[in-house]
Amino acid sequence: MAARTAVKLVLPSDVRLVELAHAVAEKMGEAAGLDSGAALDLGLAVREAVINAIVHGNRKDPSQDVELTFTRGSRGIRIRVLDRGSGFDPDSLPDPTAPENVLRNSGRGLLLMRAFADEVRFRYREGRGMEITLVKSLGSPRRGIEAAEGRSEGVVRRT
Amino acid sequence: MAARTAVKLVLPSDVRLVELAHAVAEKMGEAAGLDSGAALDLGLAVREAVINAIVHGNRKDPSQDVELTFTRGSRGIRIRVLDRGSGFDPDSLPDPTAPENVLRNSGRGLLLMRAFADEVRFRYREGRGMEITLVKSLGSPRRGIEAAEGRSEGVVRRT
């Protein structure tokens, strides 16, 4: 996935722009060759990453931006979502599907990302912010629920 | 039009991305309050500016980017399209509607920009590239053909 073909989208932290990020992700997914169902899944995963970047990462401060980088490759598309916050540890979060959590109002974003992308990686970029990498592969089997249950793709690499 | 709410889109010079720039412009226009007809007009004007930035400004070199900046204000939306080329003088171009030019295969991009945006400004940013500013105002009368004929809004400011 050569970086020279990357498309970048930079947004101020305003939840009304989540829609735009979702739409761009869906279009880029289709342009990369995903069918419309897979492109929607990618859009939904990106939507969750962007909501978190705006709400948790940048605490809705519109002067703090969220940067999305879309890189197309022959085997799929990779999207990075970078905020300006102080990061978090994705492994220390409660399971939103556990009986004691299922009626909570929040806590399902990572579950959705993992269900709708083929790969989800978390990295804290020192002095910069949290970076979530989402990968959607061409011709990959639709892995809605299965992927979310085997949670091994949520690899944390704090560098 | 406060700069802190600006959205930025950076594209490598690949004509397949013209579609994306058009779609983002149309969505941003709608989000700024334009009706769907005015948002389409804005999309069409941006499309022409981006085609020129890719084809003439960056000579389709994918390592050279085109940067779009969308700034929403209470009275409308402003979009800047910046390339990495050596610029041009918009006042020295032939009129594509003159009888001797009407059958040419090209030369109509600026005509369309001026018809579909309410304001079009050209500026060469030394050491950086050509910058086209397109403004679409809320509630402005539809000025398709009239605006293109009175060409006074094509102000050149070489700085």
Place this chain on the structure above:
Amino acid sequence: MKTAIRQSGDVAVVDLSGKITIGEGDVILRDRVHALLEEGKKRILLNLEKVSYMDSAGIGELVACYKRAREKGGTVKLLRPSGKVQDLLQLTKLEEVFETFDSENEALASF
């Protein structure tokens, strides 16, 4: 998102269409359900047939509506979730929380 409310016997049926997402659909859903509960309409059936998808904010609001109705002695049930919405209910295990129906008549009879 758009909504239309019909009264069928003592059940308020809310026909939703569009997306239940952050900052728009979620707010509309909350407003509609809160207004019904304020008016004392405690039996609420959300018709999800024309809802294309929800995000985590929309799902959270659905749960919040469910809990608020329960606090007021009411119930929220679901009608005909579309493919994606059904996937989301299953993924989040909310299908075990919400009573969900394919037939409107059965849904109405169940209250």
Place this chain on the structure above:
Amino acid sequence: MKTAIRQSGDVAVVDLSGKITIGEGDVILRDRVHALLEEGKKRILLNLEKVSYMDSAGIGELVACYKRAREKGGTVKLLRPSGKVQDLLQLTKLEEVFETFDSENEALASF
């Protein structure tokens, strides 16, 4: 953009739908018209009813097709341009170049 070609007497009618824009619609338009001219079909009617818009590349290709047909002793005429396409033809003064019809029968009879 999608196209379908029908033969009506000695006129080839090309039904276009979508957008005639850079890198896609313009290329398809060129390919279709060139292929017809290669086959010796010189009377071409482009049905623009379902074309939502064109950009400068699409308009340029329309002109290029017109000229290429003329070189080969043929003609390209237009049927029912939609609102935006009509605006563009007027703006570029191409409405003075292309014979344009609202009725397919009249268009066919004019060749």
